[in-house]
Amino acid sequence: MPLTGPIPEGRTFFCPHCGALYSVTYSRLSKSDSNIAKCVVCLQIMTSWDSTKVPIYKLVQRPDDA
Numbered sequence: 001m002p003l004t005g006p007i008p009e010g011r012t013f014f015c016p017h018c019g020a021l022y023s024v025t026y027s028r029l030s031k032s033d034s035n036i037a038k039c040v041v042c043l044q045i046m047t048s049w050d051s052t053k054v055p056i057y058k059l060v061q062r063p064d065d066a
């Protein structure tokens with residue numbers, strides 16, 4: 001049984017801390033100086049990168065216990 005419904009676009013990513021579901025798209029345009037992504041649910045750093053491809057995380061679903 002699938003855990004989630006249809007994903008709008010991009011790849012899926014689960015926050016390793018709280019399990020929030022994100023869809024990830026990539027952009028070559030960096031909107032900020034930082035190269036880390038913070039979870040908007042648990043506010044912890046989910047991932048970082050060192051690349052010109054900047055991942056953009058869009059929250060799809062909050063974890064059940066949030």
Ligand SMILES: [Zn+2]
Pocket residue numbers: 015016017018019020039040041042043044
């Ligand atoms: Zn989280």
